[in-house]
Amino acid sequence: MKDQHLVSLTVNGAEHEIVVEARRTLADVLRHDLGYTGTHLGCEHGICGACTVLLDDQPVRACLVFGVQADGCQIRTVEGLADESELSDLQQAFSDHHGLQCGFCTPGFLMLAEAYLAESDSTADPGQVRTAMASNLCRCTGYQGIVDAVCAVAKQRGKAGSP
């Protein structure tokens, strides 16, 4: 028999109340049960980071959290970045700096970068940005465009760091 639980989640400000099976990962809850298909699943074991979302402002691999654990939590996904028709500063920077090609890993990178930029000790230093972005895998860009984009936004948002 399925072990089912009633959970309430707030995703990008919208409240949802759903019944989830205990074994369902947060990534599958977001994609299959709630339709937030912007969150992508690559490896499903915590290596690639494509499913990175913010759970109560912390970056997490959504494949390593069970949906039932997110009961009562605030979740932010890539769908929450753009404002109506306008791209966010970070999304625009990814476009400007060629931080994506096929785009599969991009939602994970965007949420990872959002979390990084929200840290009080984060800077626009390319070395620090590169280390943080090493958390996720990208098979197209060679990472340089991603690092450039995040550095540019860090500077725009007033973070310290070398040029």
Added chain:
Amino acid sequence: MKPAAFTYHRAHDVRESIELLTELGEDAKILAGGQSLAPMMNFRLARPSALVDITRVTGLDYLRHGADGLRIGALTTHRTVETASELAGFDVLPRSAHWVGHYPIRCRGTFGGSIAHADPTSEWCLLAVLLEANIVLAGPRGQRTVPATEFFHGFFATAAEPDELIVEIHFPEPARQAALTEFAQRQGDFAIVAAAVRLSSVDGQCTGGRVVLGGVDPRPLVVDISNALDGAAVTESTWDAVGELVAGQLDPPTDAHGSGAYRKQLAATLVARAFAEAAAR
């Protein structure tokens, strides 16, 4: 990949966690940050019948630094340790934290979870053995303390009983001159070899030291360097000699990540590198 079915139970305090573990039997597992357990479940390498989620247990997320050393609550995240300030004497912990997985893993994974998982390359397991920490366990028979040097029994095997929960890791003695370094093919991967060392020295002369290695044995390996450091000069040649002495005592395994001979060479290099870093503190 998706995990096999299990039943989910949320605990709100330590007592409820232990009651649930007792009631659910030994196929039940504790779920803390889940950064090691969830991948193993997704791979179906682990198929617990039930999970007791302790992430909402209050009062286990702390770093207490005082006269009796440093006490780390089991649910303290790696990231909290990484960003901790004012840990005088124990700053090898925040300095080593960046080796633990990647940034999002460190935001979710917990110190107690890493100790309980007992991966033989885990940075916290090595440092717990290096600094002779004590693991505080709570169970149906009350609390007990197990020295880290006796806690790790082998790959993913510890002295904790199935109905016990790690509540705290206590580091009684500071170690100002200590360092951990490691090598992995990509940053954030499991170390092929990791070396943790501590040193004591007076006026440019060593008076003692300790070496713990990961990746060369099924558990954190304390390597006997007995008198090799006593009276030796605080110089690079001393660190190289101790590295060679350590490597000479090893018989590490060969696997897809590296041969035994390669691991021995890595151990010599990393021990020397770690001592140089420790001596500079």
